[in-house]
């Protein structure tokens with residue numbers, strides 16, 4: 781009789797403690813990982829689905845945070861999948877600007893982009909833009925504008941960026957794979973270990989009584 785009472789006296793708080801620990805840990809484990817969301821494309825100019833009379837001179841992509849100037853790519857293909865342009869855009873804060881080396885022909889084209897998010901993860905997406913007519917008619921003005929110089933330095937900057945940044949992009953990928961997983965796993969393992977310890981204590985206390 782006394783042993784039963786003593787058992788209850790000891791095991792109630794212990795059981796409550798175990799329950800509380802289990803609840804706390806399940807909350808920790810179930811909680812979403814700390815904010816490490818990728819940047820997202822907020823807007824582009826031209827925007828997805830835009831119908832333009834003639835080719836834009838550049839495509840501007842604006843992201844939700846400052847993207848990294850690591851191997852950014854803007855690739856434009858026509859409806860048959862033929863590549864029209866493969867551009868290394870210039871990155872300035874949250875904005876990537878891809879200046880077209882030559883005007884896009886008439887047609888509905890797919891703009892594919894790939895940049896590295898501020899958290900080091902590569903992100904990518906695509907959208908379509910329709911050009912109604914070839915730029916042939918406006919060529920004289922466009923040629924004069926592009927002959928004005930200033931594009932050559934930009935092109936060599938892009939090439940430099942690409943060659944020096946390519947290895948670090950690969951590194952970023954590796955780091956993500958190794959550094960991204962362990963935290964939730966560690967919490968899970970910790971939860972199991974702590975729960976096992978609590979259960980063991982409860983069992984030992986019961987056996988003793």
Ligand SMILES: [Cu+2]
Nearest residue numbers: 817818899901
């Ligand atoms: Cu990320």
